[in-house]
Amino acid sequence: xxxxxxxxxxxxxxxAVSTVSRAINNHPDINPETRRKIMQVIExxxxxxxxxxxxxxxxxxxxxxxxxxxxxxxxxAKMRPVLVEGIAQYDYDSDMEYISIxxxxxxxxxxxxxxxxxxGLIFLGGNHNRTxxxxxxxxxxxxxxxxxxxxxxxxxxxxxxxxxSYRESYRMVDYLCTKGYRKIAIxxxxxxxxxxxxxxxxxxxxxxAAHQIPMEEKRILYSQDWAEDVFSMENGYRMAKKLIESExxxxxxxxxxxxxxIGACRALLQSxxxxxxxxxxxxFDGLDETKYYYPSITTMRQPVKEMAEEAxxxxxxxxxxGAPNQHSIFPGELTERESTMK
Numbered sequence: 229x230x231x232x233x234x235x236x237x238x239x240x241x242x243x244a245v246s247t248v249s250r251a252i253n254n255h256p257d258i259n260p261e262t263r264r265k266i267m268q269v270i271e272x273x274x275x276x277x278x279x280x281x282x283x284x285x286x287x288x289x290x291x292x293x294x295x296x297x298x299x300x301x302x303x304x305a306k307m308r309p310v311l312v313e314g315i316a317q318y319d320y321d322s323d324m325e326y327i328s329i330x331x332x333x334x335x336x337x338x339x340x341x342x343x344x345x346x347x348g349l350i351f352l353g354g355n356h357n358r359t360x361x362x363x364x365x366x367x368x369x370x371x372x373x374x375x376x377x378x379x380x381x382x383x384x385x386x387x388x389x390x391x392x393s394y395r396e397s398y399r400m401v402d403y404l405c406t407k408g409y410r411k412i413a414i415x416x417x418x419x420x421x422x423x424x425x426x427x428x429x430x431x432x433x434x435x436x437a438a439h440q441i442p443m444e445e446k447r448i449l450y451s452q453d454w455a456e457d458v459f460s461m462e463n464g465y466r467m468a469k470k471l472i473e474s475e476x477x478x479x480x481x482x483x484x485x486x487x488x489x490i491g492a493c494r495a496l497l498q499s500x501x502x503x504x505x506x507x508x509x510x511x512f513d514g515l516d517e518t519k520y521y522y523p524s525i526t527t528m529r530q531p532v533k534e535m536a537e538e539a540x541x542x543x544x545x546x547x548x549x550g551a552p553n554q555h556s557i558f559p560g561e562l563t564e565r566e567s568t569m570k
Contacts, residue, residue: 232275234319240273241266246313249321289345291321292543295333297353299326300460302487303374303513304352307536311350314540318548320347329418329458334362341368348543351375357422360385369546373539374530375423376555387546387553389539391530393424396560397431398438400510400528401482405439407568409480409508412436413447415467415488417458425458428484428512446476464491472499480508480568486515489525493567509567514560523566531558 238245243262250258251266269275292315296304308324315322323344327336333354340346349370357378363385372388404412414432417425429448436443449467451458464483471478472495481496483489489511493503501507503523511518514529538556545551 232273234275234316237266237269237273237275240269244313245316246309249312249316253321289347290319291323291344291346293323293325293337293340293344293346293349295337295340295349295351295354296324296326297331297333297351298329298459300457300487301353301485302459302515302517303485303530303532306515306532307352307373310533310536311540314537318540318544334358334366337366337370341366348547350539350543353423355422356424356427369543371539371542373535376557383555384553387542387555389535389542389556389558391535391558391560393427394431396528397428397484397512398435399431399560399562400512401432401435402438403562403564404480404482404508404510404568405435405441407508407570410441411444411447411478412441412480412482413449413471413476413478415449415464415471415481415483415492416451417484418451421458425484432482444476446474447478459485459487461487461491461494464488464493465495466491468492468495472496472501478507480510483509483511486511486513486518486525486527489527490515490517490521493521493523493525503567504570508570514563518565526565526568527563529561529563531561534558 234245234248238248247258247262248266251263294311298304312322325336325340327333333351337349346368348368351370351372352374354372354375356375358381360381363381370386372386374390376388376390377386401412414429416429433443449471451463451467457463464487468481481492483492489509493509496503496507496509503509510526512528514527518525518527535558542554
C-alpha cells in the first residue's frame with residue numbers, strides 16, 4: 229500500500245499543506261477544531277510525519293531552516309506563510325529561527341545545520357557584504373531572499389532572490405523629484421546598516437544628484453544603531469518626530485520601509501502638516517497597510533509572494549536536481565497613492 233503524504237492529508241481535510249504542518253508541530257496559530265480534525269485524519273490514515281522517529285532514522289532529516297533577521301520586519305511576516313506552504317509542498321518541515329538585527333546570520337545558520345541536521349536554508353534578510361569564505365562555510369544549499377551580495381563575491385557561491393534596492397530606491401526618489409519635491413528628507417536604517425538600508429540610501433543620494441538637487445545631510449535621519457525595532461512603525465514615528473522638532477526644512481519624507489512610513493505619517497499628521505498638500509510621503513515594500521491607511525501611502529511594492537515561491541523553487545532545484553546556484557532579481561512596482569498626489 230502506498231504511503232500517505234502530507235499533501236494527501238491536506239486534501240482530505242480541505243486545508244492548506246502549511247495548516248497540516250502547523251497542526252503536526254502544535255503551532256498556537258491554528259484553530260483547535262481544525263487541528264483536531266487534521267490529527268484524526270492523520271491517525272485514521274496512519275500517516276507518520278517526516279520528523280517522527282518512527283519514520284526516519286536519527287541520522288536523517290527533512291527540515292529546511294529559515295533564518296529571519298529582525299522579528300519586527302512586516303515584509304518577512306508576509307513571506308513566512310508562503311515559505312512554510314512551499315516547503316511543505318515538497319513534504320519537508322520548516323524551522324523558523326529569528327535573530328536580532330545585529331546578529332550574525334551565517335553563524336546562526338552553521339549552528340542550526342549542526343544541531344538540527346538541516347537539509348537546506350533560506351535567509352530572510354542579512355548583510356550583503358559577506359566574504360566568499362563565509363559563504364563557502366555553509367555546508368548545505370541555501371538561498372538569500374530579499375538580499376544580494378556585493379559584486380566582488382562570486383555569484384556561483386550562493387543563490388539569491390531580491391529586488392534591486394538601489395535601483396528601485398533611485399526610481400522612487402526620481403519620481404518624487406518629478407512631482408516637484410526638492411527638500412526630500414529620508415528616514416533611513418542605522419548608520420551601521422550594510423544591507424538594503426545602505427543601498428536605498430545610496431539610491432536616494434544619486435537620484436537627488438541626477439536632478440541637481442543639493443543633498444543636505446541634515447535631511448538624513450538614521451535609526452539608532454542596531455536598534456531591534458528599526459523597521460517598525462514606532463521607529464518611523466520616532467524619527468519623524470525628531471525631524472519635525474529639528475526644524476529642518478522639508479517638503480517630502482521618504483522612508484526606506486513602509487512600516488517606517490506608516491509611523492511617520494502619524495507623526496506628520498499630529499504636527500498639523502497636511503499630506504500631500506504640505507508634505508509628501510513615500511515608503512518602500514508594498515505592505516497592505518499602506519493602501520488602507522489615510523491618506524494611502526505611495527510605495528515601491530516588492531512582489532513578496534512571488535519572491536518567496538522562487539526562493540523555495542531554487543532551493544529544491546538544488547536539493548533534488550543538483551542545479552547550480554541561481555539568481556533572480558524581481559522588478560519593484562511604483563504604486564502612486566494619495567500621499568504624493570499634489
